[in-house]
Amino acid sequence: MLAYNTYKVHQSNQKVFQHFKVNNQLFVFYNCPQKEKVMQLYNAYNQFLFSIGGKRIFSMGNQRWELTKDTAFLLKRTAYHQEMHEEVEGWKVLAFYVKDAYFKKILEEFRPLLPWDNLPPHTDDMLLYIDLNDQIKNCFLSMLPYFDDNRRYPQDIIEMKFKELLYNIFIHPDNKHILAYVNAISEGYQTPIWEVMETNYMFNLKLDAFAQITNRSLSAFKRDFRKHYNTSPGKWLIKKRLERAKIYLGTTNHSIQSIAFDSGFNNASHFSRVFQNQFNISPSTYRNSLG
Template sequence: MNIYEIHKSNPDIFTQLSLRNQLFCYYECPQKAKIIQLYSKHNQLTFTLSGKRIFRHGNKKWTLSQEQGFLLKRGAFHQEIPDDFSDWKVLVLYLKDDYLKQVFEEFRPHFSSVNLPELDMEMIQEFTIDEKIKNSYKSLLPYFSKPHLLPDSIFEGKFKELLFNILIHPDNKQILAYINQIVDNYSIPIWEIMEANYFYDLKISEFADIANRSISTFRREFEKHYQTTPGKWLTAKRLEKATLLLQTSNKTISAITFDCGFKNVSHMSRIFKEKYQLSPTDFREQKKQGIDII
């Protein structure tokens, strides 16, 4: 599910404001399912006001609570309700590249590009919140109930103050390095997008969205790099991951199907039988017995 479009198209559930075509949302999460798959084609800053949620990407997880802020880069992830269930009230700020560049350039003299860290390839990046940052994001909240209380220019000033306080904090250089990369018009390589997200059940158009490319450009760059089509590559990568999990984990077939991005168990079983002439269950049993499978 495209979380940005879900938020944007449901203002009755996700209270929202728009500032220069940037979407800001403040809401109590209505999630009912234990875990859901989401993706976003825009970077977002997320601040937890109360409760918590778990975000998972690949084999890593992050617990979102009031102690930390989070930057979610373009990509897919799983959002999970923790076992000690509690409501989750959250402020989400979607930031498009052009606007980030504009704000960064305005404050560039205040940012040092010296000794910035190597970019962390993780899609989810936590950052430090101090009292100034906390006060900055909390100052935005009253305007969700009274959106015309202040002119846009004043509200924008409050948002810029928040972003400035995040980027100027000495513990948040990883965030500064990432935004500095965006400002430099860095185009994320196709391989980086695919290796980080192939195990999610996404359409080719959704991978293109995350990569910030048109479908035709995405396909052209993909085939140039991988020398095959996206569909064939995705099937092979997902099958490779499923094969490994069947041999090295005790996960159920259903869980492996979910973890590898197959649409459903019957879909994975069909792919498996085409490759090995065995169902996933039979494949696992023969491997346990030490039977070689050609």
């Protein structure tokens, strides 16, 4: 199963995902309708999220985050697993998709007022927690009335509230890592090809999805990929996914289907066929041969 593009999903159903755009930024409020225990998702844009109630678990590789009530974070362009919690089914969340040009516009407007001293170095962490105080939390909650379908609000008023939220996040002394990342984006920072691929190869993404996560056109993505890896994305992905699958076959008791899912293949049949073609042995026979 291919990973879902959250931006497209959140625009797909107004009744499930209440949403609107302000200055071309997408704002969404929803009770998560997730049915499967684990889903593969990916972000085409940077996204601010505020968890109002319930719980979800996000994971990328060996990293896991529990997103509970009154937690907020900035999720970069990335793929990830979203897992339902065993004891808590629901998850109510407020999300804001922010494009790079808007980050640049906001920082230029606020630049003289922001704390630029002692910014931390940029990290490759895909999820950045936002430290909350009462002011930031109240800014998030003050956005909820704008999702009332029965009333219309001028976009300038809503944008002013969103700017207030961003400003309060940026000036909080424990959110300098957020300001550092947004500033890097505003100055044209482009995530390296290797960083995206090494973090996301195990997700079942099409090449255009990888291109979106790297913030490149498909042609630019393919060009930069070959320049770095000296091979095509398709060949590299098969090699990396099979390497991961072989490790899991030899070190875990996970089912073939689970290993296929965790390694980025469409399904167990597709995985078995590719594995057989590459190594002249089936995954199950290979596992049994290891004793």
